[in-house]
Amino acid sequence: MIIGIDDTDSREGMCTTYLGAILIEELTVYGSIRGYPILVRLNPTIPYKTRGNAAIAIQIDTKYPDKVIEYVISKIESLAEMQSEKTNPGVVFVHDREYNKSKSALKDFFYDTVHNVMAIENAKNLISKLGLIAKGYKKERGLIGALAATGAMLDSEWDSTYEYLTYRKKEKWGLSRVVDENSIYKSDLDFYPDTWDTVDWENYVIVCVPKSPDPVLYGIRGKDDHTVKSATEDIKSETVERSAVYKTNQGTDMHLINVSSIKEVTDMQSYIVQGTVKNHPYTIEGGHTIFTLGDNSGNTIDCAAYEPTKNFRYLVRKLKTGDNITVYGSVKNQTLNIEKFKINRLVPIYETRNPTCPICNKRMKSAGKNQGFKCRKCKTKAGSSVLVEIDREIETGLYEVPPSARRHLAKPLVRFMSSNYNIFPSR
């Protein structure tokens, strides 16, 4: 049986992955958990998400499906943040006998939920069409993610990474986290690039420890299950109550839709789109850097590197009108929030300079208005200035935001190692 759960947390506390970590231990009374639980991140532009727009799925081999359903429901009812207005839990159960007939529809629903804005009715209609057991609470919005997570569990085709999550003892929730920072920096030194987003060296920030009042102590992200486990062995911290390894679509770019024209770009979706820089990037109040991208058909879209992307903005500011680039990111309010960009072609930029003396090899000086140039030392004369191609101070290749500004779904450049163009990972 597959169990999908979503939206049990709130800004004030809880985390659906914590509920999952409890269930994979406690459900062993009724059977055996198959493989790793799944943590899926859904459309990052959704405004009513509580925090990371995440849902989970667990698969269990059991002879007592009714007991499992009863137990899971009781756990949701006791642990979910029901009092929070924005928390609208949902749970979906897919019996073994329903796998084959449901697989393709649930898989499609999963991809749709990562790319599009889904209505609660979409989820409810599919649940009733497939005859699944499900339960929604309050506005029942969690049914969307819960159903999507079951689709992720049924489909093993998608690119995946792993996260090792540790949780705090209940009496510590809401208090500041005690984690030895040096041991975290050391873990990054020892395991990067097989783990990533543990720390942000350039901005000197610990990334793997959240600030929110939820039960998570820290989470280590990486390429496989044993690497993320090993990377936590030397991390020193307050007592870890429990931990869990999740298979996840984090760091995969699953949210991005490849489009051939800017005309296809709409709000609330995420894209990979190529075009030409139409104006020199400028910086507005608040420190956000913006430029316009245009394509051959005359369509344009504003692209932004927001203030939290820090040093990434300096790279964006090096772009010039005419550069051919590919941008990756989510669109809201007709503006694409840049997660990374690839420079395909840099336009040559020329500067007029005084000529160099052929004898002394020194830059010549103006000899007066309309008088040409003259060498100060040997007095050699020259008629006209020269055009010199200036160094663009940036190369073609792929650039990304720093770890501290990375979206859960965004694929870090360390995962592009085998590409045939330059990559410039931010660390």
Ligand SMILES: [Zn+2]
């Ligand atoms: Zn000279």
